Amino acid sequence: MxxxxxxxxxxxxxxxxxxxxxxxxxxxxxxxxxxxxxxxxxxxxxxxxxxxxxxxxxxxxxxxxxxxxxxxxxxxxxxxxxxxxxxxxxxxxxxxxxxxxxxxxxxxxxxxxxxxxxxxxxxxxxxxxxxxxxxxxxxxxxxxxxxxxxxxxxxxxxxxxxxxxxxxxDQVPLEQGWDNVTTLVEGRWVDRVARRPEAESGLLAEVGLLTLLAEGLPLEVPRPVVLDQDPLRVRHTLLEGTAVDPLALTAADGRLFARFLTALHATPPALAAEARCPSASDDARHRIAGVARFRDVVLPALPAAVQRAGDSLLGRVATVREQALCHGDLVAEHVLGHHGHLSGVIGWGDARVTDPALDLAWALNATSGPFAQAVADGIRADGDVRARSRDWWALAPWFEVEHELEREVEGRGHGDADAHGEDLQRAHRVLVDRLLWWQGA
Known part of the structure; x- marks a missing residue:
């Protein structure tokens, strides 16, 4: 001009x-x-x-x-x-x-x-x-x-x-996980900041993994980027949809979910390593340490009638069998639906190389019959895979009980021993009910 x-x-x-x-x-x-x-x-x-x-x-x-x-x-x-x-x-x-x-x-x-x-x-x-x-x-x-x-x-x-x-x-706190503080920003983006420095590696692995995986999956997934380094903050666009109702899922949903799992579990090991996801050897060490903690902390707190079943369950999940890149936390709140159809999968903080039956725990054991059958048919789940999926579903409440026991100990140290009693009792009931279900399966 x-x-x-x-x-x-x-x-x-x-x-x-x-x-x-x-x-x-x-x-x-x-x-x-x-x-x-x-x-x-x-x-x-x-x-x-x-x-x-x-x-x-x-x-x-x-x-x-x-x-x-x-x-x-x-x-x-x-x-x-x-x-x-x-x-x-x-x-x-x-x-x-x-x-x-x-x-x-x-x-x-x-x-x-x-x-x-x-x-x-x-x-x-x-x-x-x-x-x-x-x-x-x-x-x-x-x-x-x-x-x-x-x-x-x-x-x-x-x-x-x-x-x-x-x-x-314009920031609204979302449901918080154990590892990250999660915030909805301007109604459009989701920010996460690690609660502890050691949790930052998981956020970075998630950024790398989803950048590599997103285009090849049949469901939408977050595509996080690093916004800040100190402290580390990652952001992704809010995905459309809300958490699914497990009992309302259809056979068509199950077929789509099976295609998603098939694509995810077929991820080449080199790609998982490039994304710095926990490896198969990491998984083996994690299982050993986790089972040891559960034996020391959770098992003694169980009623005598289910302690033998609990000990047997821990022995089964400690055994490493098939390995693949997995989401690691596929439950209803991490599976989104939009306009009556599956639309996306969030909550990738536990992604790692582990037993692919872990990704079937919720899908085969806590959803509608048509959905579960379609998933099982789509991935050709045999009896052993189904049994391992039940193992992982039975193990899920143990993490919550362990967490609540730790909070109870911390509460005693600060003079509020009863502060977490109700949460612990609820988590304990879920664990016992799940073990009884597993025992009778």
């Missing part, structure tokens, strides 16, 4: 009142309009760029909105499309209108016509406009607004600060 191009003049209410050459608008600080487009990527990060030192206003400062003056006779929305393509190479995506705000200081007096867009392509700087840029999280942008305001252009700060802060504040 040259200094001679005609710029539309606007009053503070957003009404066009004339036009003037760009050079005159700048020299006399006349009221005009300017597009202001915040570009976000599919994970919600914002593109932050540095203006060149030759810009006529705010040279060399950082900006998180692309845009420019509205020309005489130009629709502001058309100008926004033109400007964001010229400055950053963003094109062919819809711009969402976000309102109009008046801004004025000693350098500029304009009506900011605001837009937000999402872009997952390459950024291409206009050399005359942009000298540098990077994607930053909303939290990082808020930090810069609070701690380094002088580095950011003042009009974007004034126009967008409330919106950016509202994005950062």
């Amino acid at each position: 040259t200094d001679d191009e005609e710029v539309a003049l606007y009053d503070p209410t957003g009404e066009v009142v004339g036009s003037a050459p760009r050079s005159v608008v700048r020299a006399r600080n006349l009221g005009h309009a300017a597009s202001s487009v915040v570009v976000r990527d599919p994970m919600g990060r914002v593109y932050l760029h540095r203006r060149t030192t030759t810009k006529d206003v705010y040279p060399g400062l950082l900006d998180f909105a692309a845009g420019g003056v509205v020309l005489a006779g130009e629709d502001p929305a058309v100008g926004a499309v033109r400007e964001v393509e010229e400055e950053l190479g963003v094109s062919g995506v819809p711009l969402e209108p976000r309102g109009v705000t008046h801004y004025a200081d000693e350098h500029t007096d304009h009506v900011a016509v605001q837009f937000v867009t999402t872009w997952d392509g390459p950024i291409r700087w206009q050399p005359e406009e942009v000298s540098w840029g990077e994607w930053v999280t909303v939290e990082e942008l808020v930090r810069r607004l609070d701690e380094e305001p002088a580095t950011l252009v003042p009009d974007s700060r004034a126009v967008w600060s409330a919106t950016v802060r509202s994005w950062a504040a």
